[in-house]
Amino acid sequence: MSKGLLKKLVSKKGFKSLIADIEKIMQSPFCIKDEKGKVLIGNDPGNKSMHPVNFNSEIVGWVCGDEQLSGLANLLSFWMSLESEKTSLGKELLDRYREITFYFNITEQLAGNHGPKEAAKLLIAEAKRIIKAEDISILLIDKDDAELLATSTSESFSGEIFQACQVIVHNVLKNAKPEVINQLSGDHRCVQESMPVEALMCAPLTINNKILGVIMVSNDTGNGYTAGDLKMLMTVAYQAAAAIENAKLVAALKETIIDLQTKKEELTEAIKVRMEFSHLFISVVLMFSLYTFLLAIMDKIQVNEQSLYVTSRFLEISFVFANVWLVFRSGLPLNSFGITLLNTKKAIWESLLISAVLMSGLVIFKWYLLKKMPAFQGASIFTWNYVGWDYVTYIVVAPLQEFLTRGVLQGSIQRFLMGRFNWLWATILTSTLFGVFHVHESLMLGIAAIAGGMVWGSMYARHKNLIGVSLCHFLIGNWLGILGLWNMMIG
Structure with missing residues (x-):
C-alpha cells in the first residue's frame, strides 16, 4: 500500500500544475520517481541529486533535481502521511458505519423468538455483507462434541475446514482469543492434504465467561484478513454468542412453560378425578345404606x-x-x-x-x-x-x-x-x-x-x-x- 501511495498522490488532479509551477520557480528541470527509479511525473534532469521520499521508515520514491528540492521530498513525505491518515480515518469511519449497520440490522432481525439455528443463519447472512469470505460457519462445541449450527456454504465444505483446522480451533477455545492466519498452507497446525482454503479467521463465541463455540471465516482468493476484519469478526462473534444464548434460554423457557402447562393439565385432571370419585363415593355409600335398610324393612314386613x-x-x-x-x-x-x-x-x-x-x-x-x-x-x-x-x-x-x-x-x-x-x-x-x-x-x-x-x-x-x-x-x-x-x- 505504501509503494502505491506515491503514485496515487502524483496522479491527483492539480498535481501536474503544482510541479510545473515549482519548475518555473526553480528554473531547472526535476522529476519524481518511484522506488525503482521509474519517472512518475516531471522531466528527468539527468545526473542530479536524488532526495528520498520516506513513508513509514521506507523509501517509496525519489525527487531528482537540485539540492534545494530536498524540501519538496520532505513535503511529499509529510503529504503522504496526511493522505495515509485520511485514508485510515475514512476506512475507520466506514468500518464504524458497517458495524452500526450490522447492529441495527441484526437487532431488527433477531427481534422475534428465533431458535439457535435460525439466529445463527441470520447472523451469518449479515456477516457476509461486512466481511469478505468464501465460507462463514458457526459451531457449538461442548467438550469433544462439535455441532455445526449454520454455514454460508455446505455442511461438507465447512466440515472439511473444521477437520483441517481442528488444532487452531482448540487453541482458540483454550485461550479464548481469536486468531488470524493468512497463509494456512504454511501453518504446521493445519492438515495440508485436506486444506480447502488459504486464509482463516477464528473467534470464540464468549458470553458471561462461558465459551459456546467458535465462528470461522475463510476464503481462498489470496486476500488476507486485516486487524479491521478481525475486529468486525469479534463484533459478529459477540452478537452471535448473545443471540445463541438468548435463543437457548427462550427454548428452555418454552419447554418449561410447556412442562408447567402439562403439569397444570395433569393437576386439573387429578382434581377432577378426585371430585368425581368423592361424588361417586358419597353416592355409593348412600345407595348401599338405603338398599340395606330397605331390604331389612321388607324382610321385617315379609x-x-x-x-x-x-x-x-x-x-x-x-x-x-x-x-x-x-x-x-x-x-x-x-x-x-x-x-x-x-x-x-x-x-x-x-x-x-x-x-x-x-x-x-x-x-x-x-x-x-x-x-x-x-x-x-x-x-x-x-x-x-x-x-x-x-x-x-x-x-x-x-x-x-x-x-x-x-x-x-x-x-x-x-x-x-x-x-x-x-x-x-x-x-x-x-x-x-x-x-x-x-x-x-x-x-x-x-x-x-x-x-x-x-x-x-x-x-x-x-x-x-x-x-x-x-x-x-x-x-x-x-x-x-x-x-x-x-x-x-x-x-
Missing part, C-alpha cells in the same frame, strides 16, 4: 318375591339416574364411562367367545349335577318353566348394571387409583360391591356375582366398552335361569 324384585329394579333405576347426573356433572367425555363405539367389534367377538365357553361349562356342570346328585335325578338340563318377562327385561337391566358397576364405578376407581395394577384393584373392588348387592338373595348368588364381576371387569378393562360386557352379562344371566341354576343358587 313382602313377597315380586315386590322385592320391583323394589330392587326401582333402586337400580334410581341409582342409574343419580349416576347419569354424576357423569354429566363430571365434565368428562362419555367414552370415559364406556359409552362408546370404539373397540365394539373386538368387544362383541370376545364377549360371544367367552359367553360360549361359560355357557358350555354351565351345561357340563348341570349335566354333572344330574348324574351325580340324587336331588337332580329325573330333571332335565333345560328348565323352561322359569322363563318369564324378567328374562326379556334383563336386556335392559344387564346394560344398566354394567353402566353402574363397570362404566361409572370401576372406571372412576381405576382413574383414582395409582400404580401398574390399578385396573385389577378397581375390578376386585367393583366385583365385591356387585356381589354384596346380590348377597341378600343368597350367599351362593353373591359369590357367583363376584366371579362374574371379575370376568366382566377384566373384559371392560381391556376394551373400555360397555357393549361387550353387557351382552355377556345378558347371555350368562339368562342362561343360568334356563338351566335352573339361578333358582338353585337363591334356594
Whole structure:
C-alpha cells in the first residue's frame, strides 16, 4: 500500500500544475520517481541529486533535481502521511458505519423468538455483507462434541475446514482469543492434504465467561484478513454468542412453560378425578345404606318375591339416574364411562367367545349335577318353566348394571387409583360391591356375582366398552335361569 501511495498522490488532479509551477520557480528541470527509479511525473534532469521520499521508515520514491528540492521530498513525505491518515480515518469511519449497520440490522432481525439455528443463519447472512469470505460457519462445541449450527456454504465444505483446522480451533477455545492466519498452507497446525482454503479467521463465541463455540471465516482468493476484519469478526462473534444464548434460554423457557402447562393439565385432571370419585363415593355409600335398610324393612314386613324384585329394579333405576347426573356433572367425555363405539367389534367377538365357553361349562356342570346328585335325578338340563318377562327385561337391566358397576364405578376407581395394577384393584373392588348387592338373595348368588364381576371387569378393562360386557352379562344371566341354576343358587 505504501509503494502505491506515491503514485496515487502524483496522479491527483492539480498535481501536474503544482510541479510545473515549482519548475518555473526553480528554473531547472526535476522529476519524481518511484522506488525503482521509474519517472512518475516531471522531466528527468539527468545526473542530479536524488532526495528520498520516506513513508513509514521506507523509501517509496525519489525527487531528482537540485539540492534545494530536498524540501519538496520532505513535503511529499509529510503529504503522504496526511493522505495515509485520511485514508485510515475514512476506512475507520466506514468500518464504524458497517458495524452500526450490522447492529441495527441484526437487532431488527433477531427481534422475534428465533431458535439457535435460525439466529445463527441470520447472523451469518449479515456477516457476509461486512466481511469478505468464501465460507462463514458457526459451531457449538461442548467438550469433544462439535455441532455445526449454520454455514454460508455446505455442511461438507465447512466440515472439511473444521477437520483441517481442528488444532487452531482448540487453541482458540483454550485461550479464548481469536486468531488470524493468512497463509494456512504454511501453518504446521493445519492438515495440508485436506486444506480447502488459504486464509482463516477464528473467534470464540464468549458470553458471561462461558465459551459456546467458535465462528470461522475463510476464503481462498489470496486476500488476507486485516486487524479491521478481525475486529468486525469479534463484533459478529459477540452478537452471535448473545443471540445463541438468548435463543437457548427462550427454548428452555418454552419447554418449561410447556412442562408447567402439562403439569397444570395433569393437576386439573387429578382434581377432577378426585371430585368425581368423592361424588361417586358419597353416592355409593348412600345407595348401599338405603338398599340395606330397605331390604331389612321388607324382610321385617315379609313382602313377597315380586315386590322385592320391583323394589330392587326401582333402586337400580334410581341409582342409574343419580349416576347419569354424576357423569354429566363430571365434565368428562362419555367414552370415559364406556359409552362408546370404539373397540365394539373386538368387544362383541370376545364377549360371544367367552359367553360360549361359560355357557358350555354351565351345561357340563348341570349335566354333572344330574348324574351325580340324587336331588337332580329325573330333571332335565333345560328348565323352561322359569322363563318369564324378567328374562326379556334383563336386556335392559344387564346394560344398566354394567353402566353402574363397570362404566361409572370401576372406571372412576381405576382413574383414582395409582400404580401398574390399578385396573385389577378397581375390578376386585367393583366385583365385591356387585356381589354384596346380590348377597341378600343368597350367599351362593353373591359369590357367583363376584366371579362374574371379575370376568366382566377384566373384559371392560381391556376394551373400555360397555357393549361387550353387557351382552355377556345378558347371555350368562339368562342362561343360568334356563338351566335352573339361578333358582338353585337363591334356594
